[in-house]
Amino acid sequence: MTTTTPAGEQHETDAQHPAVTALRAAVQAATVSHRDLDRVDTEAFDRLHAVLAEHFPLLHEHLELVRVPRQALLFRWRGRTDADPVVLMAHLDVVPVEPADTWTHPAFDAVVADAPEGLAVWGRGTLDDKGCVVAICAAVERLLASGATPERDVWLSFGCDEEVSGTSAEAAVAHLRDAGVTPWFVLDEGGAVASGAFPGVRRAVGVVGVTEKGTSLFELRATGRGGHSSTPARNGPTVRVARAVTRVDAAPMATRLPAPTVALLHRMAPLTPLPLRLALGAVGGRLTPALTRALQAAGPEAAAMTRTTLATTMLSGSPAANVIASTATATVNARILVGDTVASVAEHLRRVVGAGVEVAVVEAGEPSPVSPYEDDPAFALLERTITAVFPDAVPAPYVMMAATDSRFFTAICERVYRFAPFPMSKAQRESIHSYDERITVDGFLAGVDWYAALLTGLPA
Numbered sequence: 001m002t003t004t005t006p007a008g009e010q011h012e013t014d015a016q017h018p019a020v021t022a023l024r025a026a027v028q029a030a031t032v033s034h035r036d037l038d039r040v041d042t043e044a045f046d047r048l049h050a051v052l053a054e055h056f057p058l059l060h061e062h063l064e065l066v067r068v069p070r071q072a073l074l075f076r077w078r079g080r081t082d083a084d085p086v087v088l089m090a091h092l093d094v095v096p097v098e099p100a101d102t103w104t105h106p107a108f109d110a111v112v113a114d115a116p117e118g119l120a121v122w123g124r125g126t127l128d129d130k131g132c133v134v135a136i137c138a139a140v141e142r143l144l145a146s147g148a149t150p151e152r153d154v155w156l157s158f159g160c161d162e163e164v165s166g167t168s169a170e171a172a173v174a175h176l177r178d179a180g181v182t183p184w185f186v187l188d189e190g191g192a193v194a195s196g197a198f199p200g201v202r203r204a205v206g207v208v209g210v211t212e213k214g215t216s217l218f219e220l221r222a223t224g225r226g227g228h229s230s231t232p233a234r235n236g237p238t239v240r241v242a243r244a245v246t247r248v249d250a251a252p253m254a255t256r257l258p259a260p261t262v263a264l265l266h267r268m269a270p271l272t273p274l275p276l277r278l279a280l281g282a283v284g285g286r287l288t289p290a291l292t293r294a295l296q297a298a299g300p301e302a303a304a305m306t307r308t309t310l311a312t313t314m315l316s317g318s319p320a321a322n323v324i325a326s327t328a329t330a331t332v333n334a335r336i337l338v339g340d341t342v343a344s345v346a347e348h349l350r351r352v353v354g355a356g357v358e359v360a361v362v363e364a365g366e367p368s369p370v371s372p373y374e375d376d377p378a379f380a381l382l383e384r385t386i387t388a389v390f391p392d393a394v395p396a397p398y399v400m401m402a403a404t405d406s407r408f409f410t411a412i413c414e415r416v417y418r419f420a421p422f423p424m425s426k427a428q429r430e431s432i433h434s435y436d437e438r439i440t441v442d443g444f445l446a447g448v449d450w451y452a453a454l455l456t457g458l459p460a
């Protein structure tokens, strides 16, 4: 922003920026993904591809495009040297809009209007994840227009089914593996330039995910005779599953501090008020009871940092009002913190639910390996770029709570980082997968600058 123009006028011109126009067009293509492929509006994805081709002609002219099934895109930008390439990831699909949610502006209209954070583009996907898709493309387009060539190959991998845990990212990984590509680092969505994220810290934190929790599903199942509801036996399947659910709720897994969380707390320490500063600075690999209480009290976001969480989601029992269930089940959705495993969680569940209820693994997802962040040249490049574009933000590693497509890339790359270079308030972070999702115009354009600076800063 310049000081010679009144802020209002500057906003006007920012809102007319070609990258903002491209973002709005991208949001207007309602690329909702579904597990049931028959329900996917493939034309919406075609429209999004067309939007990208129209707004980023140089990118489409100079980069090689590999079409990955079904509607994912994988681009290769040849660099000056054959040093290990970099992969920038984002996804083209979005989650549906719940009919009951009332949006301030319609979810797929991409209206530009004021938000508490400033002038913003409103709509589904602005933050998750079309902001990244379009900012990456805009940065590449800008560099191509200036005649730049990156020092090493840059791949752009845009999946089409991230929100339904689909296979397009795996297909991209398979293509790269077949091509003999071992990336120097991979960067996907995940972290942000987050304000209000850490109790007592006024500055924004540029959190870069260095590992993510694993998502696993377990089924608790009890079986019995069933029969007519007029002659119930005690302790039937439904009762046993109900008891198991309350036992799981009452027996959370042990709290722990993985190394990246310790590093995050150490970086936050100098920014916090004195008593907390001393407590955080002194954190070793263990959680003190006082710190555990502080993190638990800071809300579910901070509490989830300290342990594997177990949430009971689906329940099923009798199919009819006058029938006793012969089988009752409950689904436990576990988000596994690095240090725990699918096997250790299954063991915990078996011990807690006791006899009479079986525990089965329905879907197994281990936590991702921890990518390097101390004295690492790639992580240091991310940190430098964050500090250069967002001087007020403090970069820090962290453990991501949600799953991203980047977990598949851990198979071919030891450095997988998760960071979206956009300032996000707490309300904005809460709008993801919810309603009133929005990105500020200024923040989005800073994100374009960030990707351009990252690509320019790649060493040979």
Ligand SMILES: [Zn+2]
Binding pocket: 091, 128, 129, 162, 189
């Ligand atoms: Zn996403």
